[in-house]
Amino acid sequence: MAIDLQYLKEVYFAYDKPVPYKCKGGNTINIIPVNVKHGMIFQSSIDIIAFDKNSVNDAKVISMSYLEFIIGLMAEAPVFVQKLVNILKLCLGLEHPAIKFNDKNNKPLIVDEETGIEITHKDFEDIRRIILYQNIPKYDDEYINPDLKKAMEETDKLRNKDIDMPTFERKCAIITAHCGLSKKEQLEMTLRSHIMLFDEVCGEIEFTTVRPVALFGGKGNELEHWIYHKKKGKFDNYITGKDELVKQMGGEGSFSDTSTDTSRGDSLEQLYKGGN
Structure with missing residues (x-):
């Protein structure tokens, strides 16, 4: 089915609510936002659902469903099996997931015998995208010309060349110092909310320190407002x-x-x- 991402963002993502998804077989499954305390497992496993398979210069790969594609990857590298299991447990609550094939068309399915859930290859395409948009605030899988995409990645790499990015532990400490939230409280937040909170803390600190200097130099109007972005x-x-x-x-x-x-x-x- 077509996914209305803007609707999901406004009704579910913004309130840290699970997204109900009705599978082709009639079952409804809840797509659960990941908590910060499980963030490292999620982030170390997320590549299994985030590959840009259509950028592979192979017509056979491009014609595959995403589920077929990662089944091929799992056959070559068993580590991907555990990554998929991690995602299915964290995001869908499936404790005993397994892969089987449809008797009629030989297409792969993800099943959970305990709950009776069956996820078709088409369901999985929708579900994986919802998981990515739900947990990563700035995620965007819109097509970009490969040459331009490469140039953008090189630009980002150059901009961040000499920046020592803060560790998760330090991010928690910065939020505690600025907002008073303890690490224990932060661990219970959703990953999405925590990422957004840290970005807002950084934005506020930068704005409140740079703005007085800009105003003094007569450049106050040229500085983008921390809250009201252009x-x-x-x-x-x-x-x-x-x-x-x-x-x-x-x-x-x-x-x-x-x-x-x-x-x-x-x-x-x-x-x-x-x-x-």
């Missing part, structure tokens, strides 16, 4: 238009064309517009 397209932090580039360089300069082939630029422009 609307941005997906690629705004990666693609800069010519006019904006000239402005950043502080002049009215012009750029001369070095090539008559504009196909690459045109394709990037279309991607940019598509992200707004």
Whole structure:
């Protein structure tokens, strides 16, 4: 079925509520948000449901369902079996999951004999996406041109080159210092809420320390407000238009064309517009 992610976000994700999903066989399964105390197990297992299989240069792989794809992975690397079991236990509450194949079409199913749950390969595609969007606030699986995606990843890597990212333990300590929430209280939060809380703590600290300096220098209006963000397209932090580039360089300069082939630029422009 088509997933209305915006609806799920507003009705379930925002309130840390499980998402009810009706499987093709008639059973309804609750997709449970992961708690912080199980976050390390979830994060070490999440790649089993997050592979971009359609980026693989193999028509056979692309034509597979996602469940068929990871069954192939599990046959090659048994570690993926445990990762799938972890996800099914944490997110679906399945204590005895198993793989079997439909007698009619030989398509794989995930079953749990104890609960009678049957998850078809089509159900699994929906469920895995809900799990990812439910637990990772900034998750986005929208298609991006492979060349542009690679450039974006390289840009992010360069931006974070000299940054020593805080450990989970330090993030908890920072939240405790800023909000007064104990680590014990934080461990009972959902992973989604904890990630968002840490981001907001960082945003507030940065805003309250930088804003006075910006105001003193007459640049207060140029600083984005911590709470009221300006609307941005997906690629705004990666693609800069010519006019904006000239402005950043502080002049009215012009750029001369070095090539008559504009196909690459045109394709990037279309991607940019598509992200707004």
